[in-house]
Amino acid sequence: MNGPSNQLNFDALVVGGGIAGGEAALNLASTGYKVLLVEKELSIGGKMIMLSKVFPTLDCAACITTPKVSEISRHPNITIFTSSEISSINKIAENNFEATVVRQPRYVVIEDCTACQLCEQACPVSVPDQYQYNLVGRKAAFIPFSIASPKAAAIDIENCVLCGACEKVCPTNCIDFTQEVETFQVNAKTVILATGFKLFDPLMIPRYGFGLYKNVITSMQMERELAPTRPFNTVLRPGDGKVPDKIAYVLCTGSRDATIGNPICSQICCMYSIKQAQLLMGALPMADVTIYYINIRSFGKGFDEFYQQAKGMGVNFVKGKIGKISEQGNGNLTLRYEDINEGIVKEADHDMVILSVGVLPNQDASDFFGQDELQLDPYNFIHQTDVLASPALTSIKGVFVAGTASGPMDIPDSILSAGSASSEAISYLIQE
């Protein structure tokens, strides 16, 4: 399998095809360098492509991401590997990195697929759709999501029953069950780590009842309900399909909380919750939206105005962290908290609760490197050795960090960070 065609040479290896990795890859490619962009999911675009709108401008996230994603896909200097992961990166010398990249079979020849969705219709297997954060189902033969890039089908082999129905209906014969795992040896002169973050899993806080109470969902699920490509085409609560009219946001779910091992602020939850609250007021004009918070951290450009705007629209802000959530017979939820301004413990009823889940480090990158140690910071994000003067530098010379791989940040900061990482990478490439 490991023939000469699996030996690849690039100027830069970018790990992670989210908005930061994509931006860094574009910057490098537009400067004339050959870039390999490695993405472990079936589509590039990262988490941003899943979002509804962005704060504080309320621009459509997909409308910003998709042109960028298609530019990345079509750029002659960028090679994209989806469903691929790094198994190791070794630094041989300056400007000489040797990486092993493992590509999982998609069982679909991307170039031949027209995304006609006939395979989806033919497939008899239904499983929760991870790209809709389990709000709805999908088939085992499926297009990841409508604005995916590459927009091509994939076979979820874990759940596939190998009935061959998709193969029979495929008009271009692009389904190929003989595909195997491929291993590539990649030589690159520089590496950019844009491995992003993980969302906090609220199952770790059983007293909030996520997974147990159907009408307690995460902010990412609400993000999907509000997105243009949303699964239900309206906002509804998953328990019974009722349109909610008393919605609660629980801020700092999995952030600033030492008991679950993440004592730091996630930096985005206040603002995305305020954004969702505004969108909800537009989508459901009669609904009450309450945000329970410890502190509102609206620190960026235009953020505080955005917060004041939400208040002006009638979003209810209550200072006090939710202690516990219990479910009533009708699926409504009772939230117990201390109203900090009054110093009194209170209970409030809501028919839908959104847990504003925080940002956790993605520690994948720490395992890539052999002899050179990629240092992590105390919170297990990638350590920035010169955070003030050169924030893209890591503990390994020639390896740069972009976006939330180095810590929680919002989209504009991720793009800035990607710009910084690509500039550092270019100057490292030129120094040779």
Place this chain on the structure above:
Amino acid sequence: MAGIDPKFGEALKNYGAINFNACYNCGTCTAVCSLSTPENSFPREMIRLSVLGMEEELTSSLKPWLCYYCGECTTYCPQTANPGELMMSLRRWLTSKYDWTGLSGLLYKSLPLTIVAFLLVAIGVISFAASQAFNSETIMHYGHYFEMIAIGAVFAFILFPNIIRMWYFVMVRSGKKLSLTTYVKTSGELFIHMFTQKRSLGCDDNQFRWFEHFILVIGYLMLLFTTVFLDWFGSQNLFVILLGYVESALIFIITVDFVKSRIQKNREVSKNSQPSDWFFVIWLLLMGLTALLVRSFIGLGIIENNLWMYLIHLTVLAQWALIIVPFGKWTHFLYRSFAMYFEALLAKAN
């Protein structure tokens, strides 16, 4: 309104408070507390007052006594500010505030001083025995009287004035006027809580802990009654003798379990033990054990030749009665019940 005193927090650390300055006022502790109500929301308010050092508000607050330390606040505190232990420390601090002699505070804050006090009492007992030429009959005779006198004196001169001070801090300073008949009519609360600690049943974790504690309190009070008024050591009545054995055995068994959980630190409530907690539970254990042994020695007729056993018991008893009861953790028995009584009174005044 009292001024802000940042040094107060430092003082409170001597009573066992840890890390409460880390509090960022999210209110999780209050929200997860199963005893917290809209009328009495805690512990966050207590943490805030402690951080700011608002002593006057703290002195007149009953909230520390309304907490029965299930420890959920500490388990879930996102800042690991340990609100449960702060409440415990405030109870120790309040005990020293109520105590007019000031000895409680000194003993809480200084382990060496506590040890000196225990040694002094031990020396006193041994000297007394020596002055009686180690005659077992006279020593046991006086030992029996000592119990009665000590109980009477400690109540009259220490505990009663301290309860009055607590009443003054809480009730008089509240400015609420209550008639004597209300005091009398509500007094049932005092005794219910004194003998049942039923409020602690409201804690989520607490059913078994409550049961153990309940048996311990009843066993302790009955043993006191059996030895002092039924003259367990002198009695020939089989029922009285057996009753005493059962009571002292119960005290021993339960305190062994309490000591064990303090060593294993297997519950929030037993994770942070101050010297006063160790002394309280170990001396209670020793009281049960030595009383049991003394009575067996008497039953076997070997106490005259083994007076040391009785002297150990008397020493433990004297240290208990002269140090732990008036100035140590024993007082929570009174203050908790009076706090519930005062709380019921204040509720009526509103």
